[in-house]
């Protein structure tokens with residue numbers, strides 16, 4: 001059967017004939033243009049309202065700042081005093097370069113192999129629908145669990161989460177959710193294993209200012225900005241090489257385990273024949289939780305001192321939260337998570353997330369959060385052209401949550417609860 005654009009009608013009763021209704025729903029959701037810079041939030045909220053009513057769940061919407069609404073569906077547990085499970089996902093997606101796509105990135109085209117192409121197939125509309133479909137199936141079987149499960153939908157993860165999760169996490173409505181453990185997005189894994197993330201690197205964005213003696217471009221002026229700049233750049237980029245080497249020579253390291261350094265901006269100079277009074281260089285650094293941040297900053301100070309007098313630095317962004325979520329088998333949340341995966345014959349690969357997600361805000365308030373998008377045998381294509389997910393991988397993910405939610409929501413009361 002071919003899926004031409006003529007039958008991209010949407011809805012569960014799509015023209016795809018014998019297509020699984022969960023796949024049809026996924027494709028319908030993918031067609032909503034929740035894409036930056038002007039995401040269609042109304043479409044997303046309308047869709048979520050419909051989902052809530054289909055699932056028979058109450059939905060609460062909180063406008064955390066103008067135009068930014070967080071929606072929460074709640075499936076009450078039989079013992080609502082216990083800490084709850086939070087299933088978090090973001091509704092927004094990153095922009096596309098349409099000319100680089102094989103298919104319209106908002107048509108959710110499915111090829112003969114069952115690969116569904118659309119922005120958000122991996123990041124992270126798949127997970128949203130998997131949560132919803134898992135809950136739908138559990139409810140249809142009449143199941144109930146002790147702990148409450150919240151499905152939370154945030155609007156702006158892709159632009160930093162500052163007007164979504166970061167604000168909401170300190171909102172009274174969030175505290176009322178009484179969250180004990182959160183699941184949030186992860187990354188695909190091209191192999192058989194599933195990757196799970198228990199921490200993130202801290203982004204440090206800094207600019208180093210190198211002042212120097214100005215003068216005429218025809219002379220050998222001492223103490224120039226450019227000489228200092230060269231020293232600074234060498235120090236940062238030598239370190240970059242060492243970290244790259246460490247990553248490439250160790251079997252057990254992933255990107256999340258090393259510090260990345262990239263020189264991203266360079267400023268200075270006014271004319272060919274004028275030696276400038278200042279030159280600046282900016283770096284994007286991502287530092288794993290295991291690194292001692294104080295010592296790391298001492299090293300930056302040393303590099304600046306070595307470059308010459310008056311070389312200073314300033315941060316545009318300096319994250320200091322090194323909280324990681326326990327992946328010790330003695331931890332009840334992790335134990336329930338990992339045992340369930342084991343029972344499904346899934347191999348887990350524990351990693352530090354190389355970039356940033358909304359999980360960092362959850363961990364920063366002391367709550368455990370695992371980044372997990374159940375996609376194996378899938379190339380990592382988030383934010384990339386031709387982002388796709390195979391329908392079989394997608395459907396398997398629903399089954400995974402069908403087991404994970406009961407396991408997590410049935411964890412017996414822990415010390416301090418009730």
Ligand SMILES: [Zn+2]
Nearest residue numbers: 123124157185
């Ligand atoms: Zn994402």
